[in-house]
Amino acid sequence: MNLPDLVRAELAPELGHGVLSTDPDVVGAHSTDQALFCPSDGAVGLVRARSVEDVQATMRFATRHRVPVVPQGARTGLSGGANAVPGCLLLSVERMDRVLTIDPAERTVTVEPGIINADLKSAVAEHGLSYPPDPGSVAISSIGGNVATNAGGLCCVRYGVTRDYVRRLRVVLADGTLTTLGTTTAKGVAGLDLCGLLVGSEGTLGVVVEVTLRLVPALPEAVTAVATFPDIRAAASTVADLMASGAQPSLVESMDRATLQILAEVGYGDVGADAGAMLLVQSDGGGSLAAAQAEVEALGEFARAHGALDVAVSDDPADSADLVQMRRMAQPSFETWAQSHGGGQLLDDVCLPRTRLPEFYDRLEDVREESGLTIAVAAHAGDGNTHPSVFFDSSDPGSVARAELAFDRIMEIGLELGGTITGEHGVGHLKRRWLARELDEGNRQVHRAVKAALDPLGILNPGKMLQDL
Numbered sequence: 001m002n003l004p005d006l007v008r009a010e011l012a013p014e015l016g017h018g019v020l021s022t023d024p025d026v027v028g029a030h031s032t033d034q035a036l037f038c039p040s041d042g043a044v045g046l047v048r049a050r051s052v053e054d055v056q057a058t059m060r061f062a063t064r065h066r067v068p069v070v071p072q073g074a075r076t077g078l079s080g081g082a083n084a085v086p087g088c089l090l091l092s093v094e095r096m097d098r099v100l101t102i103d104p105a106e107r108t109v110t111v112e113p114g115i116i117n118a119d120l121k122s123a124v125a126e127h128g129l130s131y132p133p134d135p136g137s138v139a140i141s142s143i144g145g146n147v148a149t150n151a152g153g154l155c156c157v158r159y160g161v162t163r164d165y166v167r168r169l170r171v172v173l174a175d176g177t178l179t180t181l182g183t184t185t186a187k188g189v190a191g192l193d194l195c196g197l198l199v200g201s202e203g204t205l206g207v208v209v210e211v212t213l214r215l216v217p218a219l220p221e222a223v224t225a226v227a228t229f230p231d232i233r234a235a236a237s238t239v240a241d242l243m244a245s246g247a248q249p250s251l252v253e254s255m256d257r258a259t260l261q262i263l264a265e266v267g268y269g270d271v272g273a274d275a276g277a278m279l280l281v282q283s284d285g286g287g288s289l290a291a292a293q294a295e296v297e298a299l300g301e302f303a304r305a306h307g308a309l310d311v312a313v314s315d316d317p318a319d320s321a322d323l324v325q326m327r328r329m330a331q332p333s334f335e336t337w338a339q340s341h342g343g344g345q346l347l348d349d350v351c352l353p354r355t356r357l358p359e360f361y362d363r364l365e366d367v368r369e370e371s372g373l374t375i376a377v378a379a380h381a382g383d384g385n386t387h388p389s390v391f392f393d394s395s396d397p398g399s400v401a402r403a404e405l406a407f408d409r410i411m412e413i414g415l416e417l418g419g420t421i422t423g424e425h426g427v428g429h430l431k432r433r434w435l436a437r438e439l440d441e442g443n444r445q446v447h448r449a450v451k452a453a454l455d456p457l458g459i460l461n462p463g464k465m466l467q468d469l
C-alpha cells in the first residue's frame, strides 16, 4: 500500500471526523510558513488535531511506519521550520486553542498550544495579569509556536523572552508517549530541566500539546521617548550608553534610514527626510512614573551627546501607541515595498553584543556596496537583535544570488562580532548550515545525542534545525 493509502486506511479511523486531509490543495496550502528560499513540497497529509489523543495517534502511526512529522502552529515562522518535507505528515495544533485554567494565586495560565498569543493576553488581562512576550506576530502566532521557537519581541529588553515564562509543558514524544516536563509551581529543581530543553527545539524533539506560563501583574503604563539621528551609528551608540547606565527600559527599538524611507513611501509614518535613524524608547519605571521619566530623560542626554537631531517625550498613551505601531508596521511595509521593487525580501535576525552594534552597522555598509542591494534594518536594539532585510529582484537570478550572498555575509559578520545567527526567528531550514558554524564540536555532539535519545528514528521535523550537525 502506498503512503497516502496507508494514511487513509490506518490513521484516519483513529482520528475524529474531519481531522485528516489528504486533498493536495488543502495539504499544499498548509505546507509553508512565511520564509523564502525554503523547500516545502511532498507532504502526504495534514492532521488538524483537535485533542492530545489525535496527536498521540499521529505520532504512533508515524513511528510504526517511519513517517516524518512536521509540527505546525500558525505558520508565521520566518525560517521554514513549519514547511513540509518529502513524504511527511503535517501535524497542525492550530485547532487546540483553549484556555484551560488561569490561577491568580500561582500567577499561571495553562493553555492548549494553538491559542494565539494576543488572545491569551486578553484572557489573562481580565484577571489583572499580563503575559509579556510580544513578538511582532503577537496577533497571528500561536503560543505553541512561540514556545517551539523561544519567541522574543519588543518588550523583551525588560521582561525577557518566552523561555522566561514557561513553567510546564505537556509534550507528545516521537513514539506517541505523553509526558509532563517542568512544574506549575514557582520553584522546582527536580531532575534535569527538560522543559527548558524543549523550549526553542523547533518541533525536532516533541510536539507541545499544553503549556503552563508564568504571569505577572498588569504592566504599568509607559512613558515614551523618540529620538532622531543623522545616522544609525549614532542611534546604536546611544543604545549602548543607555544600557550601560543601568537603565531598565521596557522597549528600545531602532529603525535605520532605509526603513524610515520605506515607511514614509508606503504611508505608515514620516519623520522627515533629514532623519537617518530613529530610536524609540519606553520605560514604565517598574510602576513609578518618576523613575520612568528619569529614564527617558537619561536617554535624551545620551542621544544629544551622540548628535541627535531631535528628542521628544510623551506620556500620552495614544501617542505612544502610534509610535509603537509605526515600528510594528516596519515588516508589513517591507512586504508592500518589496512587491513594487522586484518582489524579493530576505529577512535576517542577527543578535549582537550591544556595544558591537555601531561596528555592525559600519560593516553593513560594505555589504550594501558589494551587493548593490537595498538593505533596511529594524532592530530590537535594546537586545542587540537586528533584523536586516535584503531586497532583491526575484525574477533576476543575479539579484537573487547577490541577496543570498548578502544574507550569508550578514550572519558571518554577526559571528565575527561575537553575536549569534538568530536572536529569535530560529534556525529552521533557512539557517541550518549556519548552526553548524556557530556551535563548536562538543556542542554539536550534545545536540546529536539529545536528538538520538528523544527521536531515535529521526521522524520529528527532519531536514531542519538539527540536520547539518
Ligand SMILES: Cc1cc2nc3c(=O)[nH]c(=O)nc-3n(C[C@H](O)[C@H](O)[C@H](O)COP(=O)(O)OP(=O)(O)OC[C@H]3O[C@@H](n4cnc5c(N)ncnc54)[C@H](O)[C@@H]3O)c2cc1C
Pocket: 033, 034, 070, 071, 072, 073, 074, 075, 076, 077, 078, 080, 081, 082, 093, 113, 134, 135, 136, 137, 140, 141, 142, 143, 144, 145, 146, 147, 148, 149, 150, 151, 152, 153, 154, 202, 203, 204, 206, 207, 208, 209, 331, 332, 424, 425, 426, 428, 461
Ligand atoms: C510579521 C511577523 C513578525 C514577527 N515578529 C517576530 C518577533 O518579533 N519575534 C519573534 O520571535 N518572531 C517573530 N516572528 C516569527 C514567528 O511569528 C515566530 O517564530 C512564532 O513564534 C511562530 O509561531 P507559529 O505559531 O506561527 O509557529 P509555526 O510557524 O507554525 O512553527 C514554528 C516552529 O515551531 C514548531 N512548532 C509549532 N508549533 C509547535 C508545537 N505545538 N509543538 C512543537 N513544535 C511546534 C514548528 O515545527 C516550527 O519549527 C514574526 C513573524 C511575522 C510574520
